[in-house]
Amino acid sequence: MSLTKDAGHLFRFAFLFVVAFAVFLVVRHFVVPKSFGEYGHYRGAAIGEIAARPLHYAGHETCETCHADILQMKKAGKHAGVNCEACHGPLANHAGDPSIQPAKLDTAVLCIRCHAASAAKPKNFPQVDADQHSGGIACETCHQPHSPAIQSGGTK
Amino acid sequence: MNLDRRHFLVMLPAAAIAWKYVLAGTPEASPNYTMTDHWWSMLIDIPKCIGCGNCVRACAAENDVPEGHFRTWVERYLVTDWHMESPEVISPDGGKEGFPAAAEEANGKYFFVPKLCNHCTNSPCTQVCPVGATFITPDGVVLVDQTYCLGCAYCVQACPYGCRYIHPEKKVADKCTLCYHRITKGLTTACCENCPTGARQLVDLKDPSDPIHAFLKTHYVQVLKPQMATGAKVFYNELDGSVR
Numbered sequence: 544m545s546l547t548k549d550a551g552h553l554f555r556f557a558f559l560f561v562v563a564f565a566v567f568l569v570v571r572h573f574v575v576p577k578s579f580g581e582y583g584h585y586r587g588a589a590i591g592e593i594a595a596r597p598l599h600y601a602g603h604e605t606c607e608t609c610h611a612d613i614l615q616m617k618k619a620g621k622h623a624g625v626n627c628e629a630c631h632g633p634l635a636n637h638a639g640d641p642s643i644q645p646a647k648l649d650t651a652v653l654c655i656r657c658h659a660a661s662a663a664k665p666k667n668f669p670q671v672d673a674d675q676h677s678g679g680i681a682c683e684t685c686h687q688p689h690s691p692a693i694q695s696g697g698t699k
Numbered sequence: 700m701n702l703d704r705r706h707f708l709v710m711l712p713a714a715a716i717a718w719k720y721v722l723a724g725t726p727e728a729s730p731n732y733t734m735t736d737h738w739w740s741m742l743i744d745i746p747k748c749i750g751c752g753n754c755v756r757a758c759a760a761e762n763d764v765p766e767g768h769f770r771t772w773v774e775r776y777l778v779t780d781w782h783m784e785s786p787e788v789i790s791p792d793g794g795k796e797g798f799p800a801a802a803e804e805a806n807g808k809y810f811f812v813p814k815l816c817n818h819c820t821n822s823p824c825t826q827v828c829p830v831g832a833t834f835i836t837p838d839g840v841v842l843v844d845q846t847y848c849l850g851c852a853y854c855v856q857a858c859p860y861g862c863r864y865i866h867p868e869k870k871v872a873d874k875c876t877l878c879y880h881r882i883t884k885g886l887t888t889a890c891c892e893n894c895p896t897g898a899r900q901l902v903d904l905k906d907p908s909d910p911i912h913a914f915l916k917t918h919y920v921q922v923l924k925p926q927m928a929t930g931a932k933v934f935y936n937e938l939d940g941s942v943r
Binding site: 576579582583584585586589590592593594595596597598599600602603604622624625626628629632633656657659660661662663664665668 | 734746747748749750751752753757760761762775777797798799800801802803804809810811831832833834835836837842844846847876879880881883884886887889892893894895896897
């Protein structure tokens with residue numbers, strides 16, 4: 544057959560192509576992660592890995608399982624909606640091991656973070672000019688942070 | 700059922716596709732958590748924000764956010780009279796240590812705008828990734844697979860909200876995960892947990908009992924840059940038109 548007589552080079556080329564494709568498939572099998580494409584064009588296992596990152600804030604529900612007394616006090620006052628770690632800081636390590644003591648807090652820094660007077664703040668939010676308001680007396684002398692309204696009798 | 704060979708062969712690929720969808724709904728490692736039951740987002744109530752910076756600090760502590768970079772930050776706007784196109788915006792250190800006291804402005808208004816990833820349904824950032832390292836999960840959170848990211852920063856440029864950055868040590872894209880490691884365990888995000896006024900609320904749009912549904916019915920709510928059709932899911936209550 545005159546048609547196939549000189550076709551050898553075509554078959555060699557086709558053979559090379561098939562081999563290259565097979566190599567591509569083998570390499571691809573090893574290089575593409577197992578879970579790639581599980582949910583879309585990404586590595587499905589990444590979702591689980593990100594979900595497994597460590598916690599730093601335990602969450603107020605965790606705090607309340609032990610500190611129910613504070614919860615009761617807080618519930619009645621204006622700070623009912625302020626969660627524990629908003630002032631106390633991240634305490635997941637304390638929740639996991641109660642022998643780890645949280646750092647002592649400084650009300651002179653904490654209270655003013657929210658309550659320093661500024662015209663930029665919503666008008667209905669309680670704000671004070673600290674120097675004018677207390678003249679340097681510590682906030683907790685009059686206001687119990689867990690229930691900040693001034694109690695009769697002054698301190699606590 | 701009589702199945703001849705021809706029909707059986709036709710059914711094979713159909714069955715394979717169906718099985719793929721069954722697998723796609725399989726929950727991930729977290730027990731009692733089914734991704735397809737949730738569609739996460741956030742509500743930001745502008746009139747409640749006092750600019751204390753608690754969210755920024757909490758985010759940094761929870762997620763080890765590198766110094767000088769932000770997954771969430773707070774901006775303070777001052778809009779004078781009718782000058783909506785040129786508001787004065789400040790965000791010192793992302794609002795991490797709060798804001799300087801502002802004097803009363805007779806002819807303008809102040810307000811705070813907390814910002815974070817909008818976890819867009821049709822996000823430009825995930826579309827431009829050349830390697831499939833960033834994606835939206837079946838529960839609606841835009842994440843970065845940092846083991847797969849090349850650090851090309853294409854997504855950083857693509858985000859219309861400036862919510863991504865290249866991690867200075869890891870040299871890969873980093874961004875808000877909506878505290879995915881918390882919300883999959885039934886906790887709220889670090890920023891919402893630590894917001895003292897409730898200005899930030901984690902929202903599950905697929906949960907019919909979520910208060911967001913009642914809120915959306917009774918309030919005038921906006922997303923950022925709606926004209927970009929990104930499908931942004933962070934809802935802002937009483938958002939001023941000057942916010943970009």
